[in-house]
Amino acid sequence: MPVFLIAGGTGLIGARLTDLLRNTGHAVRILSRQPKGPGQYAWDPATGRCDAAALEGVDYLINLAGAGIADRRWTPARKQEIRDSRVNAAATLARALRDTGVRPRAYVGASAIGIYGNTGEQWNREADPPGAEGFMPPVSVDWENSHRAVADLGVRTVVPRIGIVLSREGGALPEMEKPVHFGLGAYFADGRAWYSWIHIDDLCRMLLFALENEHLAGVYNAVAPHPARNIDLVKAIARAMGKTALFAPAPAFALRLLLGEMADVVLNSNRVSADKILEAGFTFSFPELEAALRNIYSGMAANPA
Secondary structure (H helix, E strand, C coil): CCEEEEECCCCHHHHHHHHHHHHCCCEEEEEECCCCCCCEEEEECCCCEECHHHHCCCCEEEECCCCCCCCCCCCHHHHHHHHHHHHHHHHHHHHHHHHHCCCCCEEEECEEHHHHCCCCCCEECCCCCCCCCCCHHHHHHHHHHHHHHHHCCCCEEEEEEECEEECCCCCHHHHHHCHHHHCEEEEECCCCCEECEEEHHHHHHHHHHHHHCCCCCEEEEECCCCCEEHHHHHHHHHHHHCCCCEEEEECHHHHHHHHHHHHHHHHCCCEECCHHHHHCCCCCCCCCHHHHHHHHCCCCCCCCC
């Protein structure tokens, strides 16, 4: 049975991936700054420390570590933390692999579709250049470059550019559903920005697909095949919840005043293509938004509050 080591294993994606792996009998280890039990090992990307025992016998290494993008306002200090937490995590793992001589079968190092910047109606594909403006494109470039230190050790490396992850356990969806509970569907600006999303279970399956298929290497967009406009996503959430809502815009200028530069997270438009991962042979369980949200809110619409 292969052994999986996950950095960032207690976050939204890592926790779900850990559950899926353990429920199918796989051995999973977690790197944590504060290990609390069996299967958890200490590391500290800020200082470059990593418990060498965590790497012994590891077959697959998954790096999802990084400070939350939208957890707090983007002050200069917070922006530095967002960047450093990602770059230092990859550097720490590469150093640990180099020092121990361990070479996993494959490494997955996360990135984000924020690398494309604000691209309006344009389709975003893996070969496209990074965006020229904003905070996320250069951070994402540094993030992706940091994974090369592992690839340079001869480890097959896959870098998924992750879109909006749909899950009720965290991320964007719980925030978007909050107004709907009170009969209000809030969309941003004119609501026409493209949101490229993925069901959390499809994302976890994609990460495992990338690890287990030896022909995969390099960058892949980790999004469902059918992006949705912001307003259509909000309406679909209300339908899946079984709620009737009045839909109203949050003006862009107000979002800028409230969030500052971090407003880019909700105002930027990214119409991201899933063609490359589809051509590699991956099959989505939830390629369509309506079915994905019905699965996530299963049971709720049948008993609307």
